[in-house]
Amino acid sequence: MLIHHRYSQNHTPRLHFTLIVLALSLLSIVHTSAQQVTIDADIEKKTFTFATxxxxxxxLDVYRYSGTPANSPCIIFVFGGGFIRGSRDARIYNRYFNTLVKNNYVVISISYRLGMQGAKRITPFRVKPLRNAIAMAVEDLYDATNWTLKNAHTLGVDPAKIILSGSSxxxxxxxxxxxxKCNGHEIAKVLPENFRYAGVIAFAGAILSFxxxxxYKNSPPAPTMLFHGTKDNLVVYNxxxxxxxxxxxxxxxxxxxRKKKYPHYIYREVGMGHESSYTPxxxxxxxxxxxxxQYILxxxxxxxDISFDDLQKVRTMHITRDALYER
Known part of the structure; x- marks a missing residue:
């Protein structure tokens, strides 16, 4: 099945990493104005330490119903905030967690080290702080994955159905x-060799490559769902x-x-900015x-490949570079 509309986007041949980092940190401000709900009273929430x-x-926080079937799929969630701020239990994520748990999925929302706190200005020639921040977050996610695998039976989680989800x-x-993991990089060798993530659900994300x-050289990626605004000035769309x-x-x-025929689902919100990091x-x-x-189970x-343009929707996250620096 292929539903496709192509959108092009031009970029200058420079990595505006400073823009990206500063912009991502604004999510904590945006979140305060978003609709917020509480975790449903009949959902169990337990907190565990998974690494130091x-x-x-x-x-990490584990959310599940007491009656959730054994050997259920699990979603490990990673919060947003520019590697500067944010929290695993921010209220903006509660509606999402409620829905997943109600459908018999176990949700595990994790903390990770915020590697950009106190970092100096990032330039195309000085990107090491950002690279390190991403690596630290990935290391912590791998630790949380190993903890989940080790405790899968107690948690009622199917170790073959661990799905990743994250915002910004x-x-x-x-x-x-x-x-x-798919490329066999050194950082990923802490995971079991035969382990693969069952799926990925990303809200306005990107991949950094040096x-x-x-x-994807060693193995194909997990089936992946991507949400992104075509006018996102904060996390690069193209x-x-x-x-x-x-x-x-x-x-x-x-x-x-698409070129390699890897299973995927991209939802392009035409004309929208960084709202796609949380509205979906x-x-x-x-x-x-x-x-x-369909894709995972x-x-x-x-x-x-779906393009959706809501002409009545207000574009609220078209923040300019100058406005970011003013903040």
Whole structure:
């Protein structure tokens, strides 16, 4: 199945990493104005410590019904906030968590080290802080994955059906994690060799590469669902590349997937900005549930590319570079 409309986007040959990092950090401001709900009273929430790194005690929250079937699929969620701020239990994610748990999925929302706190200005020639921040988040996600695998029986989780989901910086983290694993990079060797993520659901994410073009060399990626605004000024929608460094957004990722026939579902919100980092968790829940059921549980090899343009929707996240620096 292929539904496709192509959108092009031009970029200067420079990596505006400073823009990306500053912009991502604004999510905590945006979240305060978003519709917020509480976790349903009949959902169990338990907190565990899964790792200690650099003296940081990392915890995660497990959400499930007491009656959730054993051996259920699990969604590990990674929050957004520019690798500067944010929290695993921010109220903006509650509606999403409620829906997943009500459909018999176990949700595990994790903390991770915020590697951009106190970092100096990022330039195309000085991207090490951002690269390190992403690597730290991925390492912590791998630790949380290993913890989940070790405790799968107690949690009632099927170790073969661990799905990643994340928003903005969290979406970057999960896409990067699957990319590193598929390419056999050193950072991913902490995971069992035969382990593969069952799926990826990313809200306005991208992949950082220092090795040129985006390629999955050792194994194909997990079935992936991508949400992104075509006018996102905060996390690149298409790609930004400078020599061998590149930030590859959802549109370019989908292009690679389409060429290689990797199962994927990209939802392009035409004209929208960074709203796609959180609004689909509230208004695209049925599409997300359908993706999990068809792509992951039923293993359908669909290639879906949907462009949606709501002419009545207010564009609220078209923040300019100058406005970001003023903040």
């Amino acid at each position: 790194r650099d003296s940081a005690v990392l915890q 910086a969290g979406a970057i983290t999960i896409l990067q994690a699957d990319y590193e 090795n040129g073009a985006l390629k 790609k930004i590349r400078f020599l061998y460094k590149g930030f590859y957004g959802s549109s370019h990722i989908a292009k690679v997937f 968790m509230n208004n695209k829940q049925q599409e997300i549930l359908w993706f999990i059921e 039923n293993k359908k090899p669909y290639l879906m």
